[in-house]
Amino acid sequence: MKFGVVRFPGSCDDVDAQLAASRVGEAVLLWHADHDLQGVDAVIVPGGFSYGDYLRVGAIARFAPVMEEVVAFAREGGPVLGICNGFQVLCEAGLLPGALLPNVHLRFRCRQVAVEVLNADTTFTRACVVGERLSIPCKHTTGRYYAPDDELDRLEAAGQVVLRYAPGENPNGSVRDIAGVSNDAGNVMGLMPHPEHAVDELVGGSADGLKLFASAAVVHA
Amino acid sequence: MLIRPKAGILDPQGIAVERALPALGFEGVSNVHVGRLVELDVDDAGQLDEMCRKLLANPLIEDYEIVGGDGGA
Numbered sequence: 206m207k208f209g210v211v212r213f214p215g216s217c218d219d220v221d222a223q224l225a226a227s228r229v230g231e232a233v234l235l236w237h238a239d240h241d242l243q244g245v246d247a248v249i250v251p252g253g254f255s256y257g258d259y260l261r262v263g264a265i266a267r268f269a270p271v272m273e274e275v276v277a278f279a280r281e282g283g284p285v286l287g288i289c290n291g292f293q294v295l296c297e298a299g300l301l302p303g304a305l306l307p308n309v310h311l312r313f314r315c316r317q318v319a320v321e322v323l324n325a326d327t328t329f330t331r332a333c334v335v336g337e338r339l340s341i342p343c344k345h346t347t348g349r350y351y352a353p354d355d356e357l358d359r360l361e362a363a364g365q366v367v368l369r370y371a372p373g374e375n376p377n378g379s380v381r382d383i384a385g386v387s388n389d390a391g392n393v394m395g396l397m398p399h400p401e402h403a404v405d406e407l408v409g410g411s412a413d414g415l416k417l418f419a420s421a422a423v424v425h426a
Numbered sequence: 427m428l429i430r431p432k433a434g435i436l437d438p439q440g441i442a443v444e445r446a447l448p449a450l451g452f453e454g455v456s457n458v459h460v461g462r463l464v465e466l467d468v469d470d471a472g473q474l475d476e477m478c479r480k481l482l483a484n485p486l487i488e489d490y491e492i493v494g495g496d497g498g499a
Contacts, residue, residue, distance in 0.1 A: 261484060268481075297484065304487045311438050351435065351487060378436070 206230030206422045209245030211275065211291075213237040213266050218252035218401060222288065225401035228415060229422040237269040247284035247328075247421045248275050250291030252344075252399060262305060262347045263293030272298060284328045284421050285393045289345055292385075292395030301386055301395045302360060303352035308345070309378025315344040317410045318398055319371035320384045324364040327391035332420040339368075339413035341398040343376050348397040350379035350386070357381055363389055368396055427474065428491045429483045430461035461488075471495065 208226035212219045212234045219234060226232035226249060233243055237255075242248065255266035266272065272294070279285045279300050287295035295301045308314060319340055322333040333339070352360065357380060360366050368385030375382045377397070385396030400414025431437040439460035447455045464482050468474060474492045483490040 260482070264481060264484070304484055306435070306487060307438060309436065309438050311442060353486075378438075 206247070207243075207245045208232040208247050208249055208418075208421075209235040209242055210249045210251055211235045211237060211269075211271055212251075213253065213255035213269060215255045215257055216251050216253035216290070218288065218290075218399065221399075222249045222251040222401040225404045225414065226418050228404055229418045235271055237266070237271050240270050240274055242271075242274045242278055247286070248278060249401075250275070250285065250287040250294050251401070252289030252291060255290055255294060258290075258347075261297075263290065263295075263297040266290075266294045267297040276300060279388070279393045282390065282392050286329050286417065286421070287393075287395035288399055288401060289343075289348070289397055292397055293347065295393065295395045300393050301388055302356060302365070303350055303383075303386060305347050305397070306349040306351050307347050308349055308376070311346075313344070313346045314348075314376040316342065316376065318343045318374045318376055318384070320368045320374070320396075320398060321371050322367070323369055324367045324387070324391075326364070327367055327387045327394055327420075329387075329394045329417045329420045330367055331423050332416045338371055339400075339403075339416065340411040341400055341403045341414050342410060343398040345377070345397055348377040348379065350377075350383040350397070352380065357383075360386060364391075365389060367394055368398075427464045427466075427478055427482055428461060428493060429464065429478075430459055430489050430491075432487055432489050435487055 370382040387394040400417045403409035403414030440458040444458035478490040
């Protein structure tokens with residue numbers, strides 16, 4: 206299992222994501238300006254501030270040369286995980302529904318959050334069980350998930366709301382406490398909390414985040 | 427191009443400004459929204475709408491308006 210982690214100018218969680226993925230497989234960095242996925246089996250679009258978050262979070266990264274390859278890979282069923290800024294990029298790229306807006310309180314939030322797994326049939330949640338709680342850190346200013354009401358009804362009915370903040374844990378005002386969503390095929394997923402920072406009990410608060418990486422490896426095996 | 431949060435979407439920046447103004451003695455202020463201004467020169471103004479839809483605004487969360495300029499709307 207070979208993971209590729211995209212590195213944009215302004216990415217800052219790329220190396221953590223690479224280290225996390227390397228616990229369950231091989232992991233390489235993919236340069237934003239290359240039309241080359243290096244034959245990876247899964248792509249991670251990491252957190253950070255790609256292209257300085259200029260214009261609108263994720264808006265410019267979406268047009269990076271490597272993203273053309275990521276979009277084609279995702280459309281063919283390749284596993285793609287977007288974390289934080291990566292989630293924003295995947296929404297802007299049209300691979301995931303909805304958008305991320307500034308936190309309702311306009312503050313940067315950095316803390317451990319509990320999220321509940323609502324769908325354990327996606328590529329990145331297969332090592333989880335429905336109803337399981339994962340303890341994962343979040344750290345963002347623009348993480349308020351939004352989609353129109355009718356779209357939210359559709360997403361929930363289709364099982365595309367994969368992760369929800371546990372009651373009282375919503376750090377940003379996301380509609381319906383949504384923490385992570387997938388595409389309808391389940392091979393593309395985005396979430397605001399950072400599973401790559403929760404892969405070691407000693408420094409991550411928990412190792413729960415590892416389950417998302419392990420899920421993709423399970424699918425691949 | 428004037429880019430605004432879509433009507434009906436919670437705009438915390440607008441709310442923060444709306445609360446700050448009375449604190450400075452400005453009364454009777456409501457419906458404050460904070461958006462973005464993109465200025466540019468362009469040879470073919472016919473491209474502006476597509477520019478907005480593809481990059482400058484996200485139509486899911488933002489409305490845009492093209493204003494001013496020679497031959498502009």
